[in-house]
Amino acid sequence: MAAVDLHHGAATDVGHVREANEDAFLVAPDVFAVADGMGGHAGGEVASAYAVQELGRLTGRRLGSRAGVEAVLESLVRCQVRLRAYAEGQAGSGGPAPHSGTTAAVAMLVHDEDPRWLLANVGDSRIYRLTDAGLDQVSTDHSVVQELLDAGRITAEEAAEHPERHVITRALSAAEAPEPDFFSLPLAAAERLLLCTDGVSGMIDDATIEALLTRHEDPRDAAEQLVAAALAAGGRDNATAVVVDVVGLAKEHAYDAQQQKLSLETKLGALP
Template identity: 50%
Template sequence: MTGEPTIRAGAATDVGLVRAANEDNYVVTSSVFAVADGMGGHAAGDVASGLAVAGLAQLGLAGVVRPEEVRRHIVRLNGDILAAAARNPEQWGMGTTVTGLCLVDFAGSPHWVVFNVGDSRVYRYAGGSMEQLTVDHSEVNELVAAGKLSPAEAATDPRRNVVTRALGSPTAPEPDIFVFPLAEGDRFLVCSDGLTGELDDGALASVLASWDDPRDAAASLVRAAVVAGGRDNVTAVVVDHVPAHTPPADDETAPRKVS
């Protein structure tokens, strides 16, 4: 690949029809695209998710990012949220999910890092199909993994909102990190569980297929989730890697010269 990749992104959020406050936050910079779904009383959830996205916005400001920095940065954010809660008793116990994509330099070429703590999700939409890139850190997902719950039961289980990893935990959670190279034409969806709780993967895919501009796609997704019930705050960030016009040359593997 030559030159800088062209990335376009759009984001939308809505409080929904049931909740009094929107405790979701998102961030879109030139290299970081993330959603944070906060939890805690007295609007502390909004504080926690706000701290998380503000912290993530710092990534990339000091130059090229490496995957390991993403991991360390997220672990540091856990400490920042704990420290903020310690200064303000009303915010005691606040926490947040944090999930998204970061452009990094890896082995000399641009790669994506998908990161996740909690039950917000990143999907890749490419070639007409949706693929969930993150694994939910939720109690029901772990029960499904252990064979104690079917996926159908998980969708309605009362424990489905219980996350097993979150920022703001006394012991820093280990973020899931997943590295892969950029591919032109890829579209990503980063979203809070308010979106995936209302729309299944097929519905998400059909909305993503209907809108070319990522801002329209994000707005349309959030609107659809609110119409479908809007039982939670809903946030969507859509990220496109826009194809360049020159196809990349990629020849056959050359036989190694033997001296």
């Protein structure tokens, strides 16, 4: 299989309310990530920076799925170890303990028989894919609201206004070993990926995200427009979007093309 091209675009903005941008992103083909830091006094910026720095070390390693899972996990553990050292330093300097932590949403190209997307998330930063069938949220938020939704205790409408909608149940922090969820998708099932922080997905709804991703063919435009829309909707939090397109796949993916041809010929009566 020929190498696929990954086209990407990324945008981030501090928003209208916050004073600092604690989001961070990574575009280092073939690894992409967003991280939403939290914790006062620069702790959030430090945490999200650690996360993308560690994940950035995965670039260019051409791992298989299984090694990829271990490698992502190791990156997150290294991030945790650094956060621990940072927390230690803060405690030693007599300041208040920084409750630093960060979310992470990661997409890495892995190479089994065919290249695949290995995706991982911790917290409420999201991974979406856009396919012919529309927008699909791949990741599951590690958030109180998501757990209440899963338990059937609130509706989606209630979730959008729930007072605890910013409370996440997993994060990369000094305190606990990272517990990412992983996802493995064939490239053909995710020709456009969106990684975003809740400053995007919390400000604009999925229909708007889908419309913007569909309208803007260039991933750079798509990312910028998503962040712009989040700002226009209020910009209450740092907003970050990374859009990645898999280019050159259809030519290689024989059976889809062949299937289309077959069905066309069948429709035209050329085949029984």
